Amino acid sequence: MKFFASLYHSILLGLTLFTVVLFTISYLLFLQTRSIHEQASADRNFLILLNTTLEVRRYEKTYLMFYEKKDFESILNYLDQTDHQLREYRDAFQTRPNGERILQQMTTLAKEYRDQILQYKAISNHDSPEANAMELSLHQSSKQLITLAEHISADNQDNISIVISNMQQAILIGDMAFLSVLFIGGVLFIRRAVIPLRRMQDGLAKIMEGRKEILDPPCQDQEFIALTRMFNLVMKTALKRREERNRKAQTAYTDTMLLRLVKTLGQPLTNISTACQIVLEEAQTAPPFLQEMVMQIRQQAEQSGRLLLAIQEYATPAEEPNKRINLSLLIGQVVDNLEDEQQVSSPPTREIPDDLEVIGNPVTLEQIFSDLIAMTLSTNLPSNQLRIKGCRRSGAEIQRTLDRSSLRPLVWLYPDCREVAEISFPISGDIQSSEAGQGVQDISTLCAPQDNGSPGICLMPGILRQHGGAMLAEIMQDASLLLRIWLPVAQSEEGVMPTRGE
Numbered sequence: 031m032k033f034f035a036s037l038y039h040s041i042l043l044g045l046t047l048f049t050v051v052l053f054t055i056s057y058l059l060f061l062q063t064r065s066i067h068e069q070a071s072a073d074r075n076f077l078i079l080l081n082t083t084l085e086v087r088r089y090e091k092t093y094l095m096f097y098e099k100k101d102f103e104s105i106l107n108y109l110d111q112t113d114h115q116l117r118e119y120r121d122a123f124q125t126r127p128n129g130e131r132i133l134q135q136m137t138t139l140a141k142e143y144r145d146q147i148l149q150y151k152a153i154s155n156h157d158s159p160e161a162n163a164m165e166l167s168l169h170q171s172s173k174q175l176i177t178l179a180e181h182i183s184a185d186n187q188d189n190i191s192i193v194i195s196n197m198q199q200a201i202l203i204g205d206m207a208f209l210s211v212l213f214i215g216g217v218l219f220i221r222r223a224v225i226p227l228r229r230m231q232d233g234l235a236k237i238m239e240g241r242k243e244i245l246d247p248p249c250q251d252q253e254f255i256a257l258t259r260m261f262n263l264v265m266k267t268a269l270k271r272r273e274e275r276n277r278k279a280q281t282a283y284t285d286t287m288l289l290r291l292v293k294t295l296g297q298p299l300t301n302i303s304t305a306c307q308i309v310l311e312e313a314q315t316a317p318p319f320l321q322e323m324v325m326q327i328r329q330q331a332e333q334s335g336r337l338l339l340a341i342q343e344y345a346t347p348a349e350e351p352n353k354r355i356n357l358s359l360l361i362g363q364v365v366d367n368l369e370d371e372q373q374v375s376s377p378p379t380r381e382i383p384d385d386l387e388v389i390g391n392p393v394t395l396e397q398i399f400s401d402l403i404a405m406t407l408s409t410n411l412p413s414n415q416l417r418i419k420g421c422r423r424s425g426a427e428i429q430r431t432l433d434r435s436s437l438r439p440l441v442w443l444y445p446d447c448r449e450v451a452e453i454s455f456p457i458s459g460d461i462q463s464s465e466a467g468q469g470v471q472d473i474s475t476l477c478a479p480q481d482n483g484s485p486g487i488c489l490m491p492g493i494l495r496q497h498g499g500a501m502l503a504e505i506m507q508d509a510s511l512l513l514r515i516w517l518p519v520a521q522s523e524e525g526v527m528p529t530r531g532e
Contacts, residue, residue: 037222037251044215051211055204062197072122076183079115082108083179087172090147094165097156105147112140112175126182136178143171226254230261237265270445295334303331337485354520355392357420357451358382364400365418368407378403378455382420386451388517390497395517398493399453401486402513406457418455422519424448431514432502438472439502442495443518450500450516457503457513473503476513 086108093101116137123129150164229248236242245265247258306328310321361382369377406416423431425448432439443450457476477490486493494501500516 037253040218040222040251044218048211048215051204051207055200055208058200058204059197062200066194066197068122068125072119072125073183075115075119075122076179079112079119080176080179080183082111082115083172083176086112086143087176090168090172094168102147102151106144109140109144109147113137116140123182129182132178132182136175136182139171139175139178143168143175146171222249222251225249226251230254230258234261299331299335303328303335306331337488352389353392355388355390355395356384357386357388357453357517358384360392360396361399361403361418361420361453364396364403368400368404378406378416378418380418380420382418382453383422386420386422387520388451388497389520390517391493394489394493394496398486398490398515402457402490403455405487406455416456418453420451420453423450423452423516428516434504435473435502435514436505436511437475437503439500440473440491440494441500441502442498443500443516444498447498447518449519451519452514452516454512454514456506456510473501476503476511 086105089101089104089108092098093105116133120133123133126132146164146168150161150168153161153164155161226248230245233242233245233248237245245258245261247255306324309324310328313321313324358380361380365377365380403418428443428450431452432441474491477487490501494515494517498518502514502516504512504514506512
């Protein structure tokens with residue numbers, strides 16, 4: 031059972047426990063060393079006290095023998111030092127057994143000794159019985175004072191031994207706790223960090239060998255889950271970029287082949303058209319059916335030449351292929367030009383939002399819309415059905431609309447595309463039944479060359495593929511065929527959809 035789902039919190043807890051154990055051991059050792067220091071200081075002080083009492087005793091003997099004033103003053107001086115040391119070492123006495131009682135006894139004896147030495151000085155006849163009794167009393171008092179000082183200074187071996195023993199135990203316990211924490215921390219680190227890293231390594235090896243596609247989280251720690259997610263995202267991005275490079279390479283190869291094909295077929299078609307024109311001019315007496323056949327050949331050659339020219343313009347990369355395009359303005363311009371060229375009596379109605387914008391090549395888009403609308407105007411559809419509609423479709427609407435397509439749609443939408451601009455209008459075209467074994471036919475069957483040589487219809491799949499769009503067809507209730515063209519919506523002024531040539 032894990033206390034924390036995050037490796038960071040587990041490591042933080044481990045470091046906290048390690049710090050607590052380290053500080054506890056350090057504090058215990060500090061207490062023991064401080065105790066040793068106090069005991070050593072007390073021993074030193076008691077030795078000084080003993081030396082002071084011995085000095086009192088030494089000058090007492092000298093004074094009782096020679097009765098010199100300097101010896102008497104030395105006695106009083108050392109008695110003052112004894113009183114001062116007794117007051118200063120009061121705390122040290124507390125650390126000794128019966129220390130308080132010994133302190134009181136030594137204080138009383140020092141005071142009595144001072145009184146006795148002063149009384150002895152006041153005696154004029156030092157050979158009197160009173161003086162002898164006073165000397166005996168001084169001797170006993172100093173001896174008792176020295177005895178107590180020796181006792182208090184000698185009572186230190188047991189205390190030091192106990193403190194050192196306690197310190198050894200504290201060091202042993204601390205070492206065991208320290209090693210235990212290191213062992214537990216090492217085991218947890220191996221389980222929570224080393225083993226998951228090895229699992230990730232094995233997972234990456236399987237991905238490199240092709241046995242897996244994504245990396246599974248090695249454990250439930252948040253850090254490894256986030257790291258696994260980032261690995262998968264990096265691999266997905268790298269795969270997407272590789273596919274994009276392959277797509278661009280295929281596109282570049284296809285465009286190169288188209289340019290070569292145009293150069294190969296362009297001159298023969300021009301020669302055929304020129305030869306047909308010469309034949310028509312020279313063979314004025316030829317039969318009418320022969321002249322009509324030559325006229326048809328020339329028309330077909332000219333139509334093929336126009337188609338090759340459009341293919342050449344399509345396959346040649348534009349300098350600025352990506353621009354922000356307002357579909358309402360673009361289609362409005364196309365309809366106005368067709369009205370002027372074809373003298374249309376009833377132009378199609380347009381229901382396109384004014385803010386419907388995409389990113390793309392305006393020349394190629396204008397070409398496919400111009401040819402499609404021209405083909406629609408040339409049909410016999412009722413004028414009330416010639417409506418060009420535009421709208422936005424979200425991700426859910428995109429899938430529902432794709433499911434309604436009568437032909438298999440052609441979709442080149444980018445994976446991150448969440449909204450498309452749709453342009454829909456009726457077109458002329460028949461859906462032929464697929465032959466057995468060929469599967470479901472797609473909408474590319476509607477993009478065959480027309481009699482009027484409209485190149486935009488033939489190039490429509492390639493142009494929409496360059497723009498990352500889609501095309502699909504749907505049979506309506508009145509049996510008319512509705513064409514839908516999708517282009518990714520322009521999201522911002524800086525947003526530019528990647529196309530061929532970038």
